[in-house]
Amino acid sequence: MPTQIAEQQTRAEAAESVKRVDKIDFKMITFSLAGKEYGIDIMSVKEIAKASRFTYVPNAAPFVRGVYNLRGEIISVVDLRIFFHLPAERKEEEALESLIILKIEEHVFGVIVDAIDKVVAISSSAIQPPHPIFGDINVKYIKGIVENASKLYIILDVEKIFAPDRGEEPAPAAMLEKREELEREPKSAEIAGSENEVAASFIRETLAALRGFHVTPLNSLWFDRRFGEWKASRKGDDLQLREPGDADQFLTGFWSPNTSDLWSDDYAHAVESVLPDIEAKNINVWNPGCGKGYETWSLACVMRRRYPDARIKIWANDSDLLAISMAPNMVFTENVPDYYNEFLVEGRNGRGFVQPIRDSIFFEFHDIMNANTLPPLDLILCRDVLSFIAPIDQKRLLGDFSEKLKPNGIVLTGSNERMGEGWTAIGSESLPAYRKDRRAENGPMSRRTA
Amino acid sequence: MRVEYINPFVEAAFNVLREVLQADVRRGELYLKSTSMPVMGVAAIVGLAGDVEGRVLFDMDKPTALKTASAMNGEELKELDELVKATITELANMITAQAVTKLHDLGFRFDLTPPAIFTGENMEVSNADVEALIVPMETPHGKIEINVAIRERG
Numbered sequence: 001m002p003t004q005i006a007e008q009q010t011r012a013e014a015a016e017s018v019k020r021v022d023k024i025d026f027k028m029i030t031f032s033l034a035g036k037e038y039g040i041d042i043m044s045v046k047e048i049a050k051a052s053r054f055t056y057v058p059n060a061a062p063f064v065r066g067v068y069n070l071r072g073e074i075i076s077v078v079d080l081r082i083f084f085h086l087p088a089e090r091k092e093e094e095a096l097e098s099l100i101i102l103k104i105e106e107h108v109f110g111v112i113v114d115a116i117d118k119v120v121a122i123s124s125s126a127i128q129p130p131h132p133i134f135g136d137i138n139v140k141y142i143k144g145i146v147e148n149a150s151k152l153y154i155i156l157d158v159e160k161i162f163a164p165d166r167g168e169e170p171a172p173a174a175m176l177e178k179r180e181e182l183e184r185e186p187k188s189a190e191i192a193g194s195e196n197e198v199a200a201s202f203i204r205e206t207l208a209a210l211r212g213f214h215v216t217p218l219n220s221l222w223f224d225r226r227f228g229e230w231k232a233s234r235k236g237d238d239l240q241l242r243e244p245g246d247a248d249q250f251l252t253g254f255w256s257p258n259t260s261d262l263w264s265d266d267y268a269h270a271v272e273s274v275l276p277d278i279e280a281k282n283i284n285v286w287n288p289g290c291g292k293g294y295e296t297w298s299l300a301c302v303m304r305r306r307y308p309d310a311r312i313k314i315w316a317n318d319s320d321l322l323a324i325s326m327a328p329n330m331v332f333t334e335n336v337p338d339y340y341n342e343f344l345v346e347g348r349n350g351r352g353f354v355q356p357i358r359d360s361i362f363f364e365f366h367d368i369m370n371a372n373t374l375p376p377l378d379l380i381l382c383r384d385v386l387s388f389i390a391p392i393d394q395k396r397l398l399g400d401f402s403e404k405l406k407p408n409g410i411v412l413t414g415s416n417e418r419m420g421e422g423w424t425a426i427g428s429e430s431l432p433a434y435r436k437d438r439r440a441e442n443g444p445m446s447r448r449t450a
Numbered sequence: 451m452r453v454e455y456i457n458p459f460v461e462a463a464f465n466v467l468r469e470v471l472q473a474d475v476r477r478g479e480l481y482l483k484s485t486s487m488p489v490m491g492v493a494a495i496v497g498l499a500g501d502v503e504g505r506v507l508f509d510m511d512k513p514t515a516l517k518t519a520s521a522m523n524g525e526e527l528k529e530l531d532e533l534v535k536a537t538i539t540e541l542a543n544m545i546t547a548q549a550v551t552k553l554h555d556l557g558f559r560f561d562l563t564p565p566a567i568f569t570g571e572n573m574e575v576s577n578a579d580v581e582a583l584i585v586p587m588e589t590p591h592g593k594i595e596i597n598v599a600i601r602e603r604g
Contacts, residue, residue: 362602
């Protein structure tokens with residue numbers, strides 16, 4: 001039979017190629033970003049183009065280059081390199097940029113990439129799940145990795161990148177609750193007896209209701225210890241928190257040192273010693289929940305000492321208008337810890353901070369539950385803030401933290417707050433500091449080899 | 451939004467409104483908002499550029515716009531015509547300009563774009579990524595909301 005003959009003739013290659021090429025069902029446009037090869041599913045690509053002179057849009061995110069008139073249709077143009085914090089060569093106004101025009105659901109976008117290569121056809125079964133060591137790009141935006149003609153392509157999940165946020169939220173929330181449950185299990189065994197567990201869970205609820213304090217894995221270590229102490233001091237019969245005063249009493253000892261005054265000499269030196277070496281000329285810091293601003297000013301002085309030559313910028317936010325309104329003009333009439341003397345000058349109303357320190361801080365009336373627009377960060381100082389945020393939002397903010405931090409960036413949390421999965425502890429018992437797990441976020445090989 | 455920017459806007463809105471309306475003006479509680487917000491019917495917008503980027507939106511319902519424009523022009527205006535629109539636009543311009551002047555004295559450099567006015571029913575402004583400071587002002591002619599979104603250039 002003819003088919004048999006044909007088969008015999010080509011058997012040598014067929015054995016291999018039939019398996020490999022059996023089903024070409026996935027085509028992608030390949031392109032490069034910062035020297036690496038990437039792919040986008042051709043089904044999301046409308047066309048490719050070269051363009052320049054995008055119309056700048058005020059108030060847009062930094063990665064939005066502007067809008068562009070594509071034959072009468074106005075599309076927004078996103079610079080993928082800036083979106084992923086990759087080095088982007090700033091071309092001249094007139095120079096043409098390589099644009100991939102995407103169509104996602106009903107929206108048309110343009111994305112700027114370094115260079116567009118070609119269309120590559122592969123079998124979707126050859127796509128392997130994203131591996132964390134592959135890139136400078138957050139794993140959640142990667143659909144998979146595929147090899148073709150001895151090149152590795154990272155396939156981006158453009159729908160995840162550009163689709164509106166909806167639908168993504170419930171998943172992490174559900175996960176968090178599950179994790180919480182998991183982590184609570186052993187605790188109930190620790191605090192022997194179900195009666196205790198009931199009492200503890202009542203206290204958890206009342207803390208949330210009276211003071212907005214949420215017991216989550218972030219602070220459960222402290223809570224368990226404190227619950228033990230509380231039980232011992234209350235002798236069993238009157239464990240419950242009945243009014244805000246009780247909740248405050250329960251929370252004594254939770255607070256980090258110096259939340260409503262300048263950091264003491266010891267604490268300032270301790271923070272100084274935990275800060276890593278940073279070679280960058282510009283250092284960006286975020287201080288959500290800065291309250292009256294004492295910790296921001298303290299931190300600004302610590303940073304100035306630790307990195308005397310860098311340009312430091314601190315974004316300090318609080319949603320309490322009254323508290324933060326006073327922050328920018330802080331003056332002292334009494335003695336301050338010696339640490340700060342060199343940064344203070346005599347003013348009309350008392351001693352205030354010198355101009356370089358002032359210039360390094362932006363105090364902003366801002367609710368961190370709203371979108372946080374910040375450049376890539378070297379440090380986040382967030383003491384005793386996350387514990388007062390509902391678990392679901394807490395999770396979201398931690399995601400925000402890890403997204404905004406540079407690969408070597410660190411987070412300083414409150415003394416009794418412990419970050420969990422995805423973070424490596426680098427601080428001490430009294431001064432917890434965390435670095436993003438390199439494996440989870442950015443490949444260790446990424447920037448150094450590039 | 452930077453704390454330093456808040457007061458100039460609140461003061462400018464208060465001073466200008468009191469001056470042009472020759473009436474008592476009260477300021478409501480300030481708050482932050484980020485989701486899409488309905489526009490009451492007449493909205494004037496002034497863009498800001500310079501060290502910062504952003505916009506200021508003056509939002510009021512149609513009767514308030516008519517009465518405010520009538521008070522400013524010293525004559526009774528019944529239709530939302532060119533004169534009313536021009537008057538509201540001017541009001542937005544005056545307030546924003548005074549705020550920017552105050553900010554300039556504090557060392558912040560802002561430029562203004564020419565104001566634009568939108569009118570219509572069931573309108574909504576939505577830029578979910580932008581957090582706005584809302585300054586509600588109560589005037590005898592009705593409520594005017596000043597919606598300020600400014601951020602530092604990244």
